[in-house]
Amino acid sequence: MNAWLHILAALVLAPLIPGIINRVKARMSGRVGKPLLQTYFDLAKLTRKGLVESHTASFMLGVGPAVSLAAVCGALCLLPSPASPAPASFGGDFMLAAYCLGLSRLALILAALDTGSSFEGMGASREAAFSALAEPVLFLALLALAVDAPSLSLSGMLGQGLSGALAPERLFVPLLLFILLLTENCRIPVDDPNTHLELTMIHEVMVLDHSGPDMAMISYGAALKLWFFAAAVTLSLLPVQAMPPLAAWAAFLAGVALVAVAVGLIESSMARLRLLRVPRLLGSAGALAALSLVLTVWR
């Protein structure tokens, strides 16, 4: 029961995270901003809308969003809850989680290519290129966590906190996960989720041809993915496994909200990178991850 509680929390609360980010950005620029619950309203509106499908597209256009959402949910099932292990947990499950996210992305990329639009092809190629660079960073960061973990599963690796009093190399891991959060969820400095300029978009341009319930699935999937990474960052920082359940839950939810605030602050204080510079950011993140792994093993 407790294990499923986190899945339930994620499914219900995930659309709140884009709301928090938008609210922080609005406050930082002196506006009131959209309601915190705007994403819920949008999802409700989209599910009631009709579907417009391109005549030239195949079944992939419709299948993409559903597969993508299901895959993200699959990844979420492997993420431990603050007070108990994940509903599904086994040695090496972090690989499955990473590739669930990969499958989710692949489904959207195929759906984008299916439309045949030059914009969407461009977006798909950018998304594929950047996520290929982000993948090794994720694995190296998780391996650094795995070195001292009781088991080689996400449930064993996360929630330990930054144990070992002085372990500066461990501090890199939450930072790396945070960079991955920005990359995988198309936030500044990698992508600009608010832009209307098709030529500069990465993720948003891939979903231009989707509408109605399909679009709702994509937005919901994006919110869940954001939750996945925010939760991973929080769990890698906080020793929730050693806390009483209620305190663990409170610390966890506060942590996730703080990660959302941090994303909002970053988006209000810097410009996005030139597209060609993004690989450099991910390259340095990879180098940092390798360093962190080496230092952890060395100890």
Add this chain to the structure above:
Amino acid sequence: MEFPHFEAVPLAGAAVLPPVLFRREILARVDAGWRMLALFGLPCPGGVGLCCLLGRDADGRLAFLRQVPAESYPSLTPDCPQAHLFEREVHEQWGIIPEGHPWLKPVRFTGCPARPEEPRPAPGVTDHFQLRGEEAHEVAVGPVHAGIIEPGHFRFQCFGEDVYHLEISLGFQHRGIEARLIGGPDKRTVHFMETLAGDTTIGHGLAHAALVEALTKTAVPARGRAIARIALELERLANHTGDLGAMAGDVGYQPTMAFCGRIRGDFLNLTGLVCGNRFGRGLVRPGGVAFDLDKPTIRELLSRLELTRRAAFGAAELLFLSSTTLARFEGTGRVSAETAREIGLVGPPARACGLPRDARHAFPLPGAGPKDIPMQLHDFGGVYARALVRRLEMEASLDFIHDALIGLPEGPVRHAPESGLPSGMVAVGLTEGWRGEICHVAVTGDDGRFAAYKVVDPSFHNWFGLAVALRGQQISDFPLCNKSFNLSYCGHDL
């Protein structure tokens, strides 16, 4: 025929040259540092004769050249690239063929009145430049865009993320204003001028006013001239602020974007305080301005100007101190000074390449001194330079308005020109709008009405500059380059 820019001269004073001499004369002058301000067709007995207006920035001299009516003539473009769009325009409007022009694509898709048998082409339907190859791909954007902007069609020939060629196809906003002006001036003329490009109301209004004043030899009262100059600079401030904000928005830099959106409104409100309309509609009229400023208004303007100045510079400082923004601006969308000179760029994009082209200096309005405002130059030629030139021009404009408000001369604000224009004259109105040099040329017929009225918005010169700036750039940098030029669609399409 040479003349100073504020005088109207008789059309008969310009010798009608045969095509070979016409071409030789233009090329010789362009080589000597003259610039092509306008090239247009003038209906006259025996057909349509080409007229060319050239200007020299060093001393504000203009030269007006005429060619005998001809079906075709040797093209100027191969030796004088800045003529390329003018020649395409003349070909589209009058069917005169410039022989040897590299590509006579339609400019506004109006169809040619001289060739009524040809169907009018649909906007955007023409042959486009193509890049062949397995991995080259073409991206077409517009005319319907994702934001609320004017329609234009852009075609990128790309190899991966790199742009090899950008082709810009406009004409969707064509309203036929130049044709409607013929037979004027009438009651609508001024209103056409104020809406040639909606964000350049004062600029175009002032260019038209200068032209009519030159034709009617009207001396504008000093107070009226000063208020018009203040409005021109307020228009520049509002738009430059908006541009800086938009450029920040394109790179996702929120603080400056959010501030500038509001501050632009503050500057527009100042214009609203002067004449009751935030875009300055109804303010500038031939002979002066229609609204006077009383003492309380001047005090109010000065105090609000000070507040807005502080806010605007704060927002600009955030932009120029942000390393992530500068990383996007620097080295993006460069145009070399050589290219800018060849293709005839004007306005901030030209000054950002180090070309000292500013109509406020070269062709100052009568009654305004040639050095009434310092010119801002930079030589990087890229997005950064265009942003910095705007920032520096804002400072100069604010200082100018402050001094002009304090030292506002006494007297009337308008001396209405006599109705009726002299016949057979040529007159020119030149102002530096916020986007660049605005040139109006009018030729009056025997009946004292406009026989030809040519409007050259700075966008007409600069759109090609944007296409050149994007070569070898990332396609994702196009919106940023586009905003750094911020050209008008309807000012080009007329």
